Amino acid sequence: xxxxxxWSPSLHDAFAFGAERPTGVKLGPGVDRDLLPDGAEWQWVSxxxxxxxxxxxxGPLARDGVRRSALVLRDGTGAELTGSADxxxxxxxxxxxxxxxxxxxxxRARLIGDLARSLGAGMLAxxxxxxxxxxxxxxxxxxxxxxxxxxxxxxxxxxxxLSARGIGRLEIKKRxxxxxxxxxxxxxxxxxPEEGTLIVTRIGERHRALLARRxxxx
Numbered sequence: 001x002x003x004x005x006x007w008s009p010s011l012h013d014a015f016a017f018g019a020e021r022p023t024g025v026k027l028g029p030g031v032d033r034d035l036l037p038d039g040a041e042w043q044w045v046s047x048x049x050x051x052x053x054x055x056x057x058x059g060p061l062a063r064d065g066v067r068r069s070a071l072v073l074r075d076g077t078g079a080e081l082t083g084s085a086d087x088x089x090x091x092x093x094x095x096x097x098x099x100x101x102x103x104x105x106x107x108r109a110r111l112i113g114d115l116a117r118s119l120g121a122g123m124l125a126x127x128x129x130x131x132x133x134x135x136x137x138x139x140x141x142x143x144x145x146x147x148x149x150x151x152x153x154x155x156x157x158x159x160x161x162l163s164a165r166g167i168g169r170l171e172i173k174k175r176x177x178x179x180x181x182x183x184x185x186x187x188x189x190x191x192x193p194e195e196g197t198l199i200v201t202r203i204g205e206r207h208r209a210l211l212a213r214r215x216x217x218x
Contacts, residue, residue, distance in 0.1 A: 093122030
């Protein structure tokens with residue numbers, strides 16, 4: 001049921017109950033944030049990179065000073081990033097040596113700015129959830145990539161760069177770009193023994209293709 005008023009109990013009734021008693025309300029990860037109540041703790045949970053649920057905590061179950069949290073569970077271990085409110089994004093910076101992709105729970109909790117500050121990073125572009133930095137720092141809250149080359153967003157140019165590096169096992173990621181990764185991979189026909197990641201995104205007013213490799217962040 002798409003309408004929260006049709007849920008049993010309705011979202012309104014669940015939140016009204018929570019306003020009077022210690023309560024936790026479990027929701028789908030894509031819940032409309034505009035429906036969530038002020039004064040409660042909003043939490044998003046990811047497991048092995050996939051955001052699986054949101055939770056709203058009321059009364060003493062909401063921790064003092066915490067109104068946003070991202071709980072990241074990976075390989076049997078957990079880490080949590082918390083904030084007193086939505087975090088303000090860091091300024092946009094130029095493309096650095098490293099690119100970070102925040103975990104989906106961090107993105108949903110809108111704690112990207114706090115994560116960026118902990119990494120000494122800035123936003124790669126406005127409203128695009130990639131962070132850029134020249135220094136690699138450990139974090140459980142993001143995946144990291146070393147940028148090898150910036151390539152014109154043209155299939156021939158990308159294919160040439162892949163061939164020059166012998167990259168045949170290609171991962172394609174995108175943000176802010178209308179790209180079909182499966183179709184693009186089929187068109188590029190990558191061949192070779194090496195692994196690489198192609199990141200297609202918007203920087204400024206133009207689309208960019210970044211050839212990168214994954215690096216460990218822990």
